[in-house]
Amino acid sequence: MDFSTFLIQVLNGFQYGFLLFLVASGLTLVFGIMGIINLAHGAFYMLGAYLTYWLIGYTGNLFLAILGGILIMAVLGYLIERLAISYLYDRDHLHQVLLTYGLILIIDDLQKILWGTDFYSVPVPEILAGGIQMTENQEYPIYRLFISVVCMILAAGLYVLINKTKLGMMIRAGASNREMSQALGIDISKIFAIVFSLGVTLAAFSGMIGSPISSVFPGMGSEILIVSFVVVVVGGIGSVKGAFVGAMIIGLADTFGTVLLPEFASVVVYAVMAIVLLWRPQGLFGQT
Amino acid sequence: MSDIILKTVGLYKQFGALSAVDHATIDFKQSEVHVIIGPNGAGKTTLINLLSGDLLPTGGTIHYKDQEITDLPPDQISLLGIGRSYQKTNIFPEFTCKENCWLAGQSRQGSSMKFFKAASRLKEVHVRAEKGLEMAGLTSQANTVASAMSYGEQRQLEIAMMLATEPDLLLLDEPLAGMGTEEATEVTKLIKKLSEDHTIILIEHDMDAVFAVADTLTVMVNGAVLETGTPEQIRASKAVQEAYLGDEDGDH
């Protein structure tokens, strides 16, 4: 591998990492703050992509479609929390895992009923089409770079939300001590509903913003789900910063794993996770 | 000095910027009841946690009999004969009293990596468990599920479990907390009785009980040892009165 190829692969790794972060951010919030292992996160990601495809048919504009999709998913997330998940806070992790597994089956089937089983795609908006010449024969798509920028803005936004706002303070209080925050008059159930809705919306948003470069097809959420879990666990559950760093590590590990160790391409990612956990059982930025 | 069973040398524990235990050097003598007192947040429970291995110290050493136990995990410390009870009730809530003590007693049976022999056939464990229950006054409750008992009884169970491990040295972290007067009197009596053949390190806020049982007192303030001495010495100490006892008396 010559040096320029190496640099491009590094770029690929970060690029993939950004995509992973988009998905993992919502997962880590729900995971860390509510203690819920949300297996349906990938299904929400898929739902986001389908919604974009569907809404763009009416609006003709990607950004309007995304806006509409965000509204729909925020409401959906809120409803799911109120109608099902809110009954499980006192239960074992197991029941939550199982419930969200049930949600996957339902969402997958709803997708089939609403949109059928065909494969779709969403066009890249005119202004972000085209690419930047990297080497004599390779371009880098502008839209991918755009996603990286969106991802960085999102990361900064989440950081501010969690660390600088009143809502963020209440969220952190709820995560660290439920009883105490209740005593302080924080309505914990409302906080949880908001966090879950936020998590669902983030999952869907990553499906939406990524839809022009990923095709839209049944089952698209199941692969990204598990990789996102790896990101969250490597970074430390509940830590947005950890999810960011974890996403970069996994993005790079996956990219170089596929290029350098093609025989064990997919094993590499999980091996990295095992090593990190062996070194720091609570993940890179997780609290014990 | 051979009659020192446990000692800490320059023991300290840092939580972030806070020194929970600040270079504590204490000798605990064989067969004594050594009470540690101090205001809330003085680092008493942290000290016990360091002694029992529940926490690892940031620095300093702990010696038990002839052995350094500074970095040993709780299970190994327990096997050396150091038993402890917890300030916050720490039992097996869904087990019966007997089962709670059973598991405690079984730990003295050598390895429990035995897969084919029925546990109920271990006669010595029966004896230990029942002795623990009896000493803690819980024999009549043997078959009650722990979570169904009153708070005071759960505290007694805490002690019963510890006794079922047949320890030489007892670490008791506020055994009277949350007990009614009658139960507290019973437990104080029990501690007195246990002190006949055990070394006891006790944290307690109930000053009547403290002076009823203590041979030696150590006063801790802000993680550091302020003074160690006999009850009389401590009562007489100006520094202690200023820092602690005076206020406490004022509250009464």
Added chain:
Amino acid sequence: MTQEKIMRFILIGFVAILAAGPLYLETYYTELFIHMMVLGIFAMSLDLLIGYTGLVSFGHAAFFGLAGYLLAIVTPETEPTAIWISLPVVLAGCAIAAAVIGWFSVRTSGIYFIMITLAFAQMFFYYFNENNDLGGSDGMFISNKPLVGWGDFQFLDLENTTSLYYLVFAGLLASYFLLRTILNAPFGQVIKGIKANEHRTKALGYNTQNYKLVVFIIAGTMAGFAGFLEAASSGIVSPGNLHWHHSGIVIMLVILGGMGTLYGAVFGAFILTLLQDKYTGMVELMPDFMSGMADHWHLFQGIFIILVVLLVPNGAVSLLAKISQALGKKEDAK
């Protein structure tokens, strides 16, 4: 009759129904029962972790699938391998794998334990999924069933469904009683203590990590036993057996049946498989199958799971217990 007696009565009845299985079952159902009993062993082994030790493993399918591959590897295409050789090899392989995975995993707890077991299972899954020598994602065939006998003498012919049935039936009973024994032994007391309060168990003088590791190995080996039986009876192994969905399904069996009872896990395997056989996967094609809701059986499966979680959190056994309690009271009233 007391509640306990009624439960025992139900269990004995269940065993009797199973024991007579081949007498009244058609071939298809005999094979389905074999599959259900295998799943029952698999689910019991997970119950040992989840229901008794409090270790939620989300990668238990790794051992189940690994066992199948090991059997495929030790079985040459041309002749059968004696079960006396293949079974120990498979079990040893699974035990070693469980020891390695367990050594890493028992250091963590809670959500991290769930995730690290998942990660290891995924590593195994991808290893087999992408290894072309082992059939890749298509899997491999096991041309010959294990030989129960010596040389030319065959004690049991596993090509015969009835023989296979009784082998698996015996395996189910043996697994159940083995686990019962272990749970009643000193070791069992300790792992129950770990579930109830690991911190206290450690403070009482038990090196809980060692116990967790050993129980993980036992469970992994038993899952391997189930995987061995599955591969021997179906004659095919594929990475799908190691997929996280499969790990999820076996968790579901345990919860559906009732955690911490062993037989509950077996009930779970039977109930779910029978329901699936009857109602799911079948797409009614005529007269207008596309509009028929049978096509959307995933939807119903999902709703079913959510209802079970919300309404029957303690599984089928808790329902049985309630019924037998009610019966017991009636009896008392007389």
Added chain:
Amino acid sequence: MTKKVSDNSRRQFLGGVAATAGVAAASSFVPTKFAIAGKAPVKVGILLPYSGTYAMLGNSITNAMKMRLEQAGGMLGGRPIKYIGVDSEMSVPKAAPNTKKLIDKEKVDFLVGPVHSGIAAAMAKIVGKRKTPIMIVPNAGSNAVTGPLCAPNIFRCSFSNWQPAFPGGKLMADEGHKTAITISWKYGAGIQMMAAGTESFEANGGKVIKDIQVPFPKVEFQAFLSDIAALKPDAVFAFFSGGGAVKFVKDYAAAGLKENIPLYGPGFLTEGVSAAQGAAAEGIKTTLHYSADLDNAANQKFRTDYTKAYGKGPNVFSVQGFDTASLMLQAAAAVQGDMGATGDVITAMENAVFLDSPRGQWKMSKAHNPIQNIYLRQVQGGKQKLLGIAAEALEDPAKGCKLA
């Protein structure tokens, strides 16, 4: 943006039934004298994916098969038809139980399926050991099914993985390319197709400089594309299908590789997905046993009927489903519905003629795999354009098959 048309809305479906019924009335293909109501139905078991990534394939096959049977009066050899469908879920572990369920419990006469090569092998292993039922593969291309696993009662109406890929390698060489990289998912179909393409490319003077196997079902291709760019081959030979095909072709174009390194592959790369791929697919040449614009009356009728019935155009998978139904019709007609006469059924199937096949006439090889034309197609204006025949009456080598 294409307007999405639901493939399973009730209203459209009912419209479809009316349409096919009309067609059936007009058709005189049905041997009506046997069509006596009240006879025990012929059981057709179907094991195809109806959920997950490949549900589209399952639906396309089922739709066309059903349409063909409806056109023939909804009878097989004068007996009504009972369909028993099982969702394969693309799960290999479930393949054996599902197959046994259809054979032992439902006692089907015909077993139609599957899409997935791994499932096909598992099914063939079970079916091949028995005399009945008759298994018809409407898609899965695993070479083994009509190779080492071939059996008298196993037929295939689709293709072997070798078939659509083999002419592709020669095509690349003929177009003057000296070096190539092959890229596909790392699973049975991908590996077999890449091997076939490589075989003919190298036989015609080319050299495959790297074989990239992407873990299935991964769809993040960026790292591989950079690898391809760095190695600068003359051409790339790719197999993906469904969502992966959409994404690969789009990513390939977005990376600017399409202009410099032309992309070839078996037709699945653009089949049924070129609308979703849009401009990115423009100009890609592929080889396949079907092309939408084939100029024969059967194809035109097929496309009109199918579009009328289901509201959208058919694809190669529907063609395979259609021919599967033709094969069943001929077999059942030959024995007048007496499916117990297995030997005669098999003989009839071996000698079946596919006069009305949308892909052009073809016949069964000794190994029970189609001997068929492989067409050269190019995406032009978002549609497949037939450029010619890449290989005429191509027969799979059927390595390891005892029937051949």
